Amino acid sequence: MKWDISEMGSWTYKQFPQGAVIPEAGNSNDYITGGWRSERPWRNDEKCTQCLLCWIVCPDSSVRVADEKVTTFDLDHCKGCGICAQVCPTDAIDMVPEGCDLPEVK
């Protein structure tokens, strides 16, 4: 079952389902949770050693990897928790405020 949330912006409190019910398993891709984010991860390729630790720990599977190397972040689903930046052993990831210009590579 999927809820029709197309009119959610005009719902009153009575129309919201009670509790946190996940009606269908494996649906996380359907929800653009990146809209919750206030900061986004930014990776400095010059500092990154491709250890893949950020990919392992990301709770939202939002660190994209190709050919065993980190490429980009899935910003539709990254919630900006900053765990990737916390664990990075080379400080290659900075959390930057949404809407700001991305830093120059240091």
Ligand code: SF4
């Ligand atoms: S944890 Fe840091 S060094 Fe390791 S792959 Fe991620 S960004 Fe690169």
Ligand code: SF4
């Ligand atoms: S900020 Fe959090 S959700 Fe986003 S890529 Fe890093 S660990 Fe994943």
